[in-house]
Amino acid sequence: MSKQHPIIAITGSSGAGTSTVRVAMEHIFRRDGINAITVEGDSFHRYDRLEMQQQVEQALQEGRHLSHFGPEGNLFDRLEALFMEYSEHGTGLRRYYLHDPEEAKLYSQEPGFFTPWTQLPLGTDLLFYEGLHGGVVTDKVNVARYVDLLIGVVPIVNLEWIQKIHRDTAERGYSPEAVTDTILRRMHDYTHYIVPQFSRTDINFQRVPTVDTSNPFAARDIPTLDESFVVIRFREPRKTQPDFTYLLHMIHDSFMSRRNTVVVPGGKMGFAMELILQPLIEQLIRREY
Numbered sequence: 001m002s003k004q005h006p007i008i009a010i011t012g013s014s015g016a017g018t019s020t021v022r023v024a025m026e027h028i029f030r031r032d033g034i035n036a037i038t039v040e041g042d043s044f045h046r047y048d049r050l051e052m053q054q055q056v057e058q059a060l061q062e063g064r065h066l067s068h069f070g071p072e073g074n075l076f077d078r079l080e081a082l083f084m085e086y087s088e089h090g091t092g093l094r095r096y097y098l099h100d101p102e103e104a105k106l107y108s109q110e111p112g113f114f115t116p117w118t119q120l121p122l123g124t125d126l127l128f129y130e131g132l133h134g135g136v137v138t139d140k141v142n143v144a145r146y147v148d149l150l151i152g153v154v155p156i157v158n159l160e161w162i163q164k165i166h167r168d169t170a171e172r173g174y175s176p177e178a179v180t181d182t183i184l185r186r187m188h189d190y191t192h193y194i195v196p197q198f199s200r201t202d203i204n205f206q207r208v209p210t211v212d213t214s215n216p217f218a219a220r221d222i223p224t225l226d227e228s229f230v231v232i233r234f235r236e237p238r239k240t241q242p243d244f245t246y247l248l249h250m251i252h253d254s255f256m257s258r259r260n261t262v263v264v265p266g267g268k269m270g271f272a273m274e275l276i277l278q279p280l281i282e283q284l285i286r287r288e289y
Contacts, residue, residue, distance in 0.1 A: 009134025041131010049112030228266030
């Protein structure tokens with residue numbers, strides 16, 4: 001952790017909805033005039049799209065676990081090195097993963113590949129990470145120790161799978177069967193490297209639908225925010241100091257389910273995030289948090 005060069009990390013599984021948090025953070029950065037540098041977790045995958053397909057096939061033949069969730073599929077050491085260097089010096093190395101033709105066109109490359117590593121510019125106020133491993137800890141690396149504010153986005157697992165299936169079939173051209181195979185193949189890494197992070201997050205936002213999601217592989221649509229509640233858990237209220245009375249007053253139909261947990265209507269998720277996160281980010285910028 002570094003008061004001089006703070007790091008905020010949003011961690012959540014593929015299809016978890018971290019983009020909602022990203023939008024809330026962008027609103028806060030713009031309102032407060034914060035010069036944040038953004039780093040995407042996908043840029044720390046070990047293999048490009050074609051290489052990953054080849055490596056997965058080989059791993060299946062050899063009976064090994066390989067996915068974008070685990071250490072074999074990622075450069076955890078480079079992510080840790082970036083966080084360490086940024087916390088100490090306000091810089092570090094990053095690159096971009098080019099998901100689609102529109103992104104690739106900006107760099108005159110093909111989609112599914114990485115841009116070269118480049119140095120972060122000096123003079124930014126904070127680093128904002130969004131991806132799978134903002135709080136990952138293994139026997140070789142400890143990324144979480146460099147993060148000043150760690151936020152989890154964790155829909156219940158059936159909803160997470162529904163969102164992933166719909167996103168990957170509609171936006172990335174995969175078949176439902178291929179997405180299902182991916183979900184099943186990476187379950188070992190999911191339980192060992194994704195789930196443990198949510199015991200380390202300072203704040204968790206967990207979306208819980210109020211409609212039947214018992215068979216995510218047959219769901220025809222994604223439950224909307226208005227068909228959900230969001231459970232917001234503060235791991236150590238003494239650290240984050242949430243004003244529960246204020247939150248309950250500002251967010252209609254919210255309530256507390258435990259001494260450190262607020263439940264809000266799903267449609268208020270973005271609003272709740274901004275209410276909760278803005279004062280914490282301002283404290284980080286003032287070096288008070």
